[in-house]
Amino acid sequence: MDLHIIGLLVENKPGVLNRVSGLFSRRGFNIESISVGVTENPDISRMTITLEGDEKVLEQVIKQLNKQIDVIKVTELKEDYVERELALIKVNASNPDERSEVMQVADVFRANIIDVSKKTVTIEVTGDQEKIDAIIDMVKKHGIKELAQTGVVAMNRGKKSIKKGEENE
Amino acid sequence: MKGAEAVIESLKKEGVEKIFGYPGGAVINLYDALYEEQEIDHILTRHEQGAAHAADGYARVTGNPGVCVATSGPGATNLVTGIATAQMDSVPLVAITGQVPTDMIGNDAFQEADITGISMPITKHNYLIKDPSKLTKVMRKAFKIAGNGREGPVLIDLPKDIQNAEINFEYKDVDIRSYQPTKKGHPLQIKKASKAIMEAERPVLYVGGGVIASNASKEVRKLAELTMTPVTTTLMAKGSFDENHPLSLDMLGMHGTKSANYAITESDLIIAVGARFDDRVTGEIEGFAPNAKVIHIDIDPAEIGKNVETHIPIVGDAKKVLKKLIDRIKEQQVNKEETEWHNKIERWKKEYPLSYDNKGSRIKPQFVVEKIDETTPDDTIIATEVGQCQMWAAQFYDFKRPRTWVSSGGLGTMGYGLPASIGAQVGKPEKTVWDIAGDGSIQMNIQEIATATKYDLPINIAVLNNNYLGMVRQWQELFFDKRYSQTNLPQNPDFVKIAEGFGAEGKIVEKQSEVKEAIEEANSSSKPYIIDFRVEKEENVMPMVPAGASLSEVIDSEDLRGG
Ligand SMILES: Cc1ncc(C[n+]2csc(CCOP(=O)(O)OP(=O)(O)O)c2C)c(N)n1
Numbered sequence: 001m002d003l004h005i006i007g008l009l010v011e012n013k014p015g016v017l018n019r020v021s022g023l024f025s026r027r028g029f030n031i032e033s034i035s036v037g038v039t040e041n042p043d044i045s046r047m048t049i050t051l052e053g054d055e056k057v058l059e060q061v062i063k064q065l066n067k068q069i070d071v072i073k074v075t076e077l078k079e080d081y082v083e084r085e086l087a088l089i090k091v092n093a094s095n096p097d098e099r100s101e102v103m104q105v106a107d108v109f110r111a112n113i114i115d116v117s118k119k120t121v122t123i124e125v126t127g128d129q130e131k132i133d134a135i136i137d138m139v140k141k142h143g144i145k146e147l148a149q150t151g152v153v154a155m156n157r158g159k160k161s162i163k164k165g166e167e168n169e
Numbered sequence: 170m171k172g173a174e175a176v177i178e179s180l181k182k183e184g185v186e187k188i189f190g191y192p193g194g195a196v197i198n199l200y201d202a203l204y205e206e207q208e209i210d211h212i213l214t215r216h217e218q219g220a221a222h223a224a225d226g227y228a229r230v231t232g233n234p235g236v237c238v239a240t241s242g243p244g245a246t247n248l249v250t251g252i253a254t255a256q257m258d259s260v261p262l263v264a265i266t267g268q269v270p271t272d273m274i275g276n277d278a279f280q281e282a283d284i285t286g287i288s289m290p291i292t293k294h295n296y297l298i299k300d301p302s303k304l305t306k307v308m309r310k311a312f313k314i315a316g317n318g319r320e321g322p323v324l325i326d327l328p329k330d331i332q333n334a335e336i337n338f339e340y341k342d343v344d345i346r347s348y349q350p351t352k353k354g355h356p357l358q359i360k361k362a363s364k365a366i367m368e369a370e371r372p373v374l375y376v377g378g379g380v381i382a383s384n385a386s387k388e389v390r391k392l393a394e395l396t397m398t399p400v401t402t403t404l405m406a407k408g409s410f411d412e413n414h415p416l417s418l419d420m421l422g423m424h425g426t427k428s429a430n431y432a433i434t435e436s437d438l439i440i441a442v443g444a445r446f447d448d449r450v451t452g453e454i455e456g457f458a459p460n461a462k463v464i465h466i467d468i469d470p471a472e473i474g475k476n477v478e479t480h481i482p483i484v485g486d487a488k489k490v491l492k493k494l495i496d497r498i499k500e501q502q503v504n505k506e507e508t509e510w511h512n513k514i515e516r517w518k519k520e521y522p523l524s525y526d527n528k529g530s531r532i533k534p535q536f537v538v539e540k541i542d543e544t545t546p547d548d549t550i551i552a553t554e555v556g557q558c559q560m561w562a563a564q565f566y567d568f569k570r571p572r573t574w575v576s577s578g579g580l581g582t583m584g585y586g587l588p589a590s591i592g593a594q595v596g597k598p599e600k601t602v603w604d605i606a607g608d609g610s611i612q613m614n615i616q617e618i619a620t621a622t623k624y625d626l627p628i629n630i631a632v633l634n635n636n637y638l639g640m641v642r643q644w645q646e647l648f649f650d651k652r653y654s655q656t657n658l659p660q661n662p663d664f665v666k667i668a669e670g671f672g673a674e675g676k677i678v679e680k681q682s683e684v685k686e687a688i689e690e691a692n693s694s695s696k697p698y699i700i701d702f703r704v705e706k707e708e709n710v711m712p713m714v715p716a717g718a719s720l721s722e723v724i725d726s727e728d729l730r731g732g
């Protein structure tokens with residue numbers, strides 16, 4: 001099954017996230033992740049949804065989303081887009097050697113150390129899913145105490161924007 | 170003015186004349202604003218479910234959005250089945266519910282229910298108004314959404330303090346940036362469709378409820394006659410094409426005619442208009458029109474390609490698209506003539522008419538429906554309950570005009586018919602209205618006879634009383650070894666006494682020879698009239714496509730006897 005990234009503009013109103021996620025569960029679509037935040041226009045929020053499914057499922061998802069009254073615009077992001085995700089990873093590191101090892105890994109991934117305690121180091125990393133999976137893999141051996149991920153946000157590169165993006169039909 | 174008054178003023182601006190509802194604490198302000206109101210009639214039903222179905226029946230026969238009102242909590246939850254019924258059949262409905270005051274929402278306050286949450290999956294859209302300045306805008310949007318594009322129910326949840334808030338009444342049109350349905354079909358697609366129609370050798374027009382909603386019956390007939398295309402309608406589209414027309418194949422699907430199901434199976438081109446390839450229509454999907462190209466005309470893009478592969482999709486309003494299509498075909502000046510296809514269909518129609526065995530001592534339910542057809546004018550409104558009664562009504566009443574058939578298709582809601590026929594009679598006071606009912610279904614909203622009496626609505630109810638939840642019994646007979654688990658209703662109440670108790674009239678009819686006379690008496694009575702027809706108990710609805718079978722595997726009573 002393919003992973004698809006869908007960008008949508010929705011009315012910035014209470015309940016809209018609920019409508020969108022409810023639609024997915026109701027129609028049996030599988031969401032991998034969903035992220036929401038307000039856009040440059042405070043009346044409009046932007047959601048990024050990653051989902052699994054074949055072309056037929058994707059087509060239905062896009063059509064059903066378009067049908068929602070509070071959904072203003074739907075586009076699939078494919079080719080020529082950037083995607084980012086942010087993860088906070090709290091790793092066990094109870095001696096100086098471990099700490100420096102974790103910090104080196106973070107360095108290689110251009111991640112930030114945002115908190116250090118006697119027993120832990122917390123890393124903040126941004127990137128696509130692959131990069132995040134890779135760093136998690138690298139620090140796993142120290143033991144991950146806590147992990148928080150935002151889910152994907154994505155947009156087209158260059159001039160192309162969701163507002164003026166092509167139709168989805 | 171107060172929010173409650175603004176609601177009423179908004180309804181007037183929308184041209185609403187009748188509303189159906191039931192009061193309570195959370196809508197007491199709204200009802201106060203209705204007191205002494207001259208332009209809007211409020212019909213007090215006996216249950217909120219009745220109000221929702223009545224508003225739905227009103228909408229189906231008039232084409233205008235139906236409006237229902239209920240209080241918060243139990244009032245609102247009682248609307249749920251009615252709203253879901255309207256959603257499944259794309260009926261324009263505006264439901265207004267009271268809600269606890271905004272500062273108490275979420276506190277489990279007295280009679281609080283999260284009705285916007287509950288109704289989210291069964292409405293086209295819904296609103297919880299928290300800011301009185303948005304009230305009139307929401308009213309306008311609700312009507313716009315309910316009655317535009319693919320129609321459907323919209324719920325407005327109205328907290329008590331909003332009803333009591335002082336607002337500046339201003340009613341302007343609003344633009345909904347995120348809702349702009351495509352109405353005009355794409356010219357290129359229309360061109361492709363006309364070419365496909367011209368080239369087809371065995372075309373079938375498969376017409377659904379969208380044709381009723383878009384008032385496109387005339388266009389369907391024109392297209393059919395122009396291109397000599399046989400027409401089959403879904404349950405929802407009954408009345409959109411005269412069933413006595415030589416090109417009519419009548420209904421298709423699970424209990425459709427053999428000729429319709431065979432024609433679909435052998436067709437090389439399906440022209441689907443405002444239909445959604447529901448599983449009760451298609452049977453096993455692989456076996457549905459296996460050799461056909463599909464043209465699919467629908468206002469809702471999400472329906473296209475949902476269940477079957479479509480070769481020529483056209484998103485748009487059925488009437489507008491058909492008009493363009495007809496113009497385009499006329500330009501080509503084709504002369505479609507009778508072909509082997511038409512002969513074949515004619516043979517099927519002759520060989521497999523809808524029929525029943527009219528022997529036996531008890532009245533046949535199909536006979537009752539035929540007699541109702543015989544004794545009523547063409548514009549009579551037939552509402553139904555759900556079950557065998559509904560299918561017999563669909564099969565044995567010949568529908569000729571749009572908006573004369575009022576039946577819960579998508580949800581299959583028992584208890585729909587009586588309140589819906591009340592709404593229909595309110596919407597069309599001059600017409601004869603019948604509810605063709607089962608003995609099970611009628612007991613689900615029988616309290617609404619009181620509403621009919623109170624408002625002098627001379628609706629008629631034909632109870633096809635078989636002492637069974639017949640449709641379920643039929644399945645148990647055919648697929649569960651006659652193990653009639655919980656489907657027997659041996660001790661039905663005395664329906665006539667019930668009717669009389671509510672101030673209506675009624676009669677028990679046990680003999681076939683008395684059927685017609687009783688129906689005529691009901692037709693001419695000025696009171697609500699119920700006839701308890703004691704019909705054959707184990708009659709089956711035939712033909713039938715067993716669940717999971719394809720349309721070509723349609724069986725009738727003879728096939729059953731033979732094998
Ligand atoms: C509210 C509701 N509950 C249950 C059903 C399932 N159901 C479908 S048909 C039917 C039997 C209806 O019996 P009756 O009204 O007597 O009609 P008949 O089939 O006997 O004509 C039942 C129980 C339903 N459709 N709706």
Ligand SMILES: [Mg+2]
Pocket residue numbers: 607608609633634635636637638639
């Ligand atoms: Mg029955």
